[in-house]
Every structure is written in structure tokens, then in C-alpha cells.
Amino acid sequence: MTRVIHTGDTHLGYRQYHRPERREDFRAAFRQVAVDAADGGVDAVVHAGDLFHDRRPDLGDIMGALSVLRTIDDAGIPFLAVVGNHEAKRSAQWLDLFESLGLATRLGAEPVTVGDTDFYGLDFVPRASREGFDPEFEHGDAAHAALVTHGLFEPFDFGEWDPREILDATDVAFDALLLGDNHDPGTVEIEDVWVTYCGSTERASAAEREDRGYNLVTFDGEVDIRRRNIDTREFVYVDVELAPGEGTQRVRDRVGQHDLAAAVVVVTIEGDGDPVAPADVEEFALEEGALVCRVTDHREFPEETEREVSFADPDEAVRERVRDLGLSEAARDIDETVRAGDVADSNVDEAVQQRVAELVKAGDADTFAAADPVDDSADDADAPDDESAGADPSKAGSADAEVTDDEPTDGDGGETTAPGGASADPLGSEAEPAEADGGETTSGDGHGSEAASGDSDGGETAVSDDDATLEDYL
Known part of the structure; x- marks a missing residue:
């Protein structure tokens, strides 16, 4: 006789509802299976896949799995398992790691004998690999044989693979198929x-x-399958059928009839009542001590108003912004080359370099002259300033004050002095005269710049900081 616990879909590491408490719940459920195995004196624990919820579990989840497996190993019970679809990796599997530590056995085509039963394993097989599938199981000598595998099989809900395709493809006479992947328990004979x-x-x-649990399977001439439940976190299901005129308060009343302490509350709403705000119900459940509350309203309500949605043309918005920048003709030409769809992205750099070379070779300085940017506030330039409209221009320090003949001035265009000897510069700084030979002066930002020549023959004028150049846009 061989008696084993058939479990699976433990999904360690699943942080359901984004709550760390739920991740611990999945670990605690698996631990309870291990404790039951040790206390019940079974011959093996058979896991039918999806030990982990993800193929990249956190270190804490791996350590948790190791702790549970050590509990099973300390009781002298072998842990036999296959790989499910959630945890499957491209190469080595987590199950291989546990096997290398002596805590698990990965089942495969060769039988692993426990008591008088040979156990075989078949990892999850993707749908694309099932056509012409040939498992090639080796024959064993035990009185019974069982195949452990993971997938959605007919005739169960969501079934997509007929198990007879596996049974007919091998000469091994299996007494039972111990399955994982479907989270609802069920048993049929095929x-x-x-x-x-x-x-x-x-x-x-x-x-x-349904209550969660595992199967207790006994091989003793015949196969006996029994269901064992385990304690898990309470899920409170509240199904509400609203009558006309009933709404949120009715749902709250129904939810309040249950003990919600540390429970996951699942509320579903049907009927003809008023619209219900899920947030109000969820907030009420949390105030009553629930860990999580989820509200699903299956009713449909017509839209009260129709909303028209229009979208602006992004290309036109870009063109308008470019006009506002006051770019030179050359810069606008290059911008159009970059944004237009006539040039492939891989050729934009070359096209821009070629265009710049052509413009420079043409030698037209006006092409590189910055245009005046569009100023939306220009229309308000002529409007009088309320604060300055009544100002006396004769006051010293006024920005609009005129220099009269009575005020002393520097005959060569030097500093203008306000009455009383104070400088007209509001910062009180002294102006540094430009050198006649075009020497270096200090610009307003404190950096050295080349000053314009003082010759009267129309020499070159220095470019100010406010002028746009082609380099600013390349």
C-alpha cells in the first residue's frame, strides 16, 4: 500500500491584492500541508506544479519554500514534483535547485518508486508542443503507476487537452493521473x-x-482518493440583489451582517436598484476590520450625457511653437528637414550636414539672421501702465526721467549723474568705458566678450546675448 498527499498550485510569493499578508497566507497554506504530511505519516508528498507564482520569486519566497521542504524532509518523507507553467524557466528550474539540496525529486520519464507505486512526471507542455507528443515513459516493476503532470485537461472546466492523448501514447498502464493547474478540485474516471x-x-x-485543500490518495489494489481541507484566510462573499429604490445603504447593511475581521470581502451586486459607489462600500468594510474589500457591480447603466472629445493637431502645435521662437531662415529650414517625413531617420544627420554646408557655401548672411519672435503681448505694449501713468518724470531715479540741460553730463558719453551726485544706475555700479581699439569688456552676465570697435567707419558690431544664432538650434 502507498499513501500520498497530492497537492499543487501553492503559488508561493503571490502578493494578492498587493497585500503582504496575502503572500504570507500562501506560504502558511503550504506549510500546513507539510505539517499534515508529517503528522499523518504519508509515504510521499506529490506536488503537481506551480510551487511558485512567478518564475522569478523573491529571496524571501525561496527561503520560505526551503523551510517547508525541510519540514517534510525532517519527517523522512520524499517530496516529488513537476514544473508548472507559472514557474517554468528556459533552462534550469527552481525544482532542480531543491533537488541538488536533497530536498526534492523532480519527476520525469523514469519511474520513482515509493512503496508499491511508480511515480512518473510530465512538466507543463505548451499547446504548441502537444501535436505528435510522445512521452516515452520507461516501464517500472511496481504494482501501481501514477503520472503527475500540470495542465488544463478535459473534461474539466477550461479543459484544452484530452488526457487520452497521453494515455494512448505510452505502454505504461497508469492507474491515476494526479493533475495540477485547475484550482478547483475534481475527479473523474477515464x-x-x-x-x-x-x-x-x-x-x-x-x-x-470552495474550501481549499489537497487530495489524500491511496494505492492498494485499487485507487482511493479523498479530499482534505485546510484552514485558510476567511473570504466573505456578499451577493446583493437590489430592489428598485435600493442603493448603497442596502449594500452596506448586507455587508455589515457578517464578521469581517481580517477577512477578504467580495461583494457582487445585481438587480434594479440605484447606482452604488464601490468606494463607499469598500471604505465601510475596511472600517469594520476587513483586510481587503472588492465590489463588483454587474449591472449596466446608460450614459447620462454624451461627451465630445477632440484632439489638437500636434504637428500644427509644433509649427506654431517654432514660429514663436524667432528662428533664422536657416534654422527653420533645418528644423523642417528633421521633422519632415521625407528623410529616413537613419539619414537625418547626413541630410542636415549637407544642408548646412549648402547654406554656408551660398554665403547669404541674411539666411542666418534671427527673426523677431512672435510676442503675444505686443498688442498690449501701447497700453498705459496704471502705476506709471501719473508718475512725475522729473523725480530723481525715475526710469522715464529726462536728462535736462541743468544736469551735468560726461561730454564723451560717460556716466550720467543724478542730482546730489548719485549714480543713475539703480545698482549703483560704475560703467566701464569701451576701449577704442576694440579691447575686451565685461558683459552684463560677468563673462568676458569681445567689444565692438569704436571706429566711425561702420565697423563690425558685437553679437549680444539676446541674439539667436544658428549654433543655438543645431
């Missing part, structure tokens, strides 16, 4: 072979209303 799902050890979705 061609004298028992096909059974153990279900998940914790609720991975709100739709899994």
Missing part, C-alpha cells in the same frame, strides 16, 4: 484511469469559493 485535480491550497482568485 478508461479505467482515475484523473484528479487537487485544487489550489489558497484562493488565487475571488472565483474560487
